[in-house]
Amino acid sequence: MKPTTPETKLSRFVAELDWDDLPPRVQDRVVEIWADAVANALAGRSAANTAAVEGLATALCGPGDSTVVGGGTLAPTGAALLNGYQITAFTMCDVYRPALCHVTPEVVPAVLAVAEAGDVSGRDLLTAIAAGLEVTTRLGLGVDYPVFRARGWHAPGVIGTIGAAMAAARALGLDAAGVCAAMGLGGSQAAGTFAALGTPAVKFHQARGAVSGLWAARFAAGGLGGAENILTHTDGGLLTTYAGGGRPGHITRQLGERWELEQISLRRWAAASSLQSLVAALLSVPADDLRPSDLVGVDVALPPTSYAMCGDMGWDDELSAMQSARYVTTVVLHDRQCWIEQFTADRRSDVPLAQFARARVSVDVGAGLPPSGVGLRITRRSGSPLVVHRDGAPGEPAEPLTRETIREKLAAVGGGSLDEVVFGVAGRSAAEVAAALRATPSSATAGRS
Template sequence: MAHHYTAELAAFVADLKFESLPGAVVDHARLLALDTFGCGLLGSRMPWSRILLETLRDVEVAGDALVWGTDARLSAPGAALVNGTAVHGFELDDVGPGGHNGSVVLTSALALADHFGGVSGRDLITAMVAGIEVAARVQECVGRTPQVKNGFHGPGLLGTFGAAAAAARILGLNREQVVHAFGHAGQQAAGLMAVQHGGMGKRLLAGKAAHSGVLSALLASRGFTNVPDIFEREYGGFCSAFCGGQPVYDLSRLVKGLGEEWFTPRVLFKMWACRVPIHPPLEALRSLRRRHPLPPEEVERVTVWLDEGAVKAVGFPWTPTTVTSAQLNLAYCCAVFLLEDDVSVGQFAEEKLADPRVLELAAKVRAVHDPALEGGPGLGRRARVEVRLKDGTTLSAVGTVRGGAENPVTRADVEAKFRKLTHGVLDAAGQDRLIAACDRLDLLADSAELTALLEIPAPKPDAEEVLR
């Protein structure tokens, strides 16, 4: 089989220039940087990020790349691993075409910028966009089969290519080198849905994708070669393998609209600290609560209709296990929303996971597959919710993920989220400086200005304190 698809995608990455980016793409990339930094600074205080940092510091010599929210420096792959884990570490990072983008593209690009120096804000934006556009097209190519049918975690698969593309752009790789970087990325891509059911493994998925992407680009830059057809190869190629050997992928989608159709502005900013398929039901409950107070003690049943992938991802019964599992569980999140009118950091304190009121309400939430919701623009982007109260009243609403045309998120929303997430990590002046730096990201002469704003000696709170 010809391997021109891999070559064309690699050429796009190698040749991409800031001057070719539409204004709307640049604007969204700047806002994505702010959102990513907010998520990363919050995540830097989480126990999983601390364990990961301590582990790497124990086995690595100090490097040049900053671990955000600390004063620690690691190798570029090591910093990308920790920062990607931190950004994705509380289910608040962006989501959209290609998965969770900031956690893989910005972490990879800035880690290499720290290491090599001489990288401008325009270079960072170009790298971010290259990564997002590549990851989005890999998603378009393979569709939802790897996630929905085979149980792989999309960002761990797609994000590795996004990270490799972003890293390749920072390193200035040529077309042939990017082809090899994609080959390295393909053989390292991984991520299993099973890890969402306990422990800290889910937190690591984006970080490992960032780490693998950086390593892939670095190897390619040194002449470490790989196959030229990682996407096209029928036996053991990325698309075939992760689609179970079935011809359900479309290689033409890897290159369709390159340089003309841009996925970057479609990246959504999450306003709830939980997995994306839970967002539409929460939006529906939020809209219902504007019409009716929905007293928790009066709720008899909550029925949520979702697409097949969403039911598999979040529709399992709630049994108290870990914070991670709670954030990925529809019943828990709906219950805690009805009780506290929010689903953010405070709603996942350890003592709430087995709270009798939460357990009682969670048992009343039922996920149902609705075939009519299949075929939309991504996993779990729409849901129908019906709430039946004990007096017989039935209320229903349709919810969509916030951030799209039907349910937009404003720049003010993203800034408010950033301030909320970084409260206690940055003072007000520090928040203002980082916001201003992201607003003028395309004017920064040196990315070191950003890194300086992210360097903060980290306290060592325990998990209970962080989540309280």
């Protein structure tokens, strides 16, 4: 390997990374991101399309000993596919906002499938996850996101695949050359565009990213390498082809000193990442001031990117409802909650709710709003209009979810008994952790379309 390329620097960083290399605050953050991913995977067991994905994973991959969170075992590829889907199924997993990339649905399933099959400690499980989170977010810096996005690319299936590949390679204990080979093989499978927005395919990008990462690491371990310069090659390198050259220097700047994974946001509610500030703004107003029968209209202002994804979205199915600014506004006003139960088929088909959403909620672009901000103007029959503004959402780096909130999220989907295992993973083996994950059924309310 050439000593000074971004690929070489990343590969050595991943191969040599040890849990003790992470500062205590970063270790805590990795554990919290991992715990949030487990909670989301448990919740995803009851999502509308999970049964279909599980059926396909079983038919295509067959039985095996790899853990499905909350659901027994499958062959490694099937387990990675299903776990990746479950983590993202209810639209409440993490997001790295600078590249609009969900990271854990790719990284965690690939690492879990590898780690539980070998003699891997909980510390090494967490180290591999940390490596995947850090690589993926740094690649998000490197792709020069405005250029990358203008070409239509959807980050999870592109940079998430590479992060998953390198993370799984770390879990396998590969050396720097092996990690670099996995990176190359991951890049050879990098794909997914925004044409999928609003369809189940947007979730497929992430689940497939986990599978591709698993395959890349296993192929690399078997001696089947990929391009050593998959990022920077002038003829087909990821940065060259997907981002007009990108910003390669950003990928390794202060590598191991500044932890980009700390910029990952976690979601408190089951709704699009672009609508988390909207939910927070609505719930910040006392219920007595927001009686739906007293409301004449609710004007929602979203920043341009959020509006493009959520402003005109309907709510015909579970996924679109979670991405619909009008529906989320309406159901939160009526229920004072934004959880799985708010997106069931029965709730979405409620006639008065739909009438309110169509007649009394308007959504437009808000000039000058920060990227995850929101503005509300609520007109009431009694009392003066209410104006509410938020610059960001709970769960973002400036307002991170507390560990207690993450514990509450885990408990809400039936994972309360997992608390000691999930938060104490560093003191256990990966196999022990995996056994607990597959033996814990989800208690999330089903949301069938």
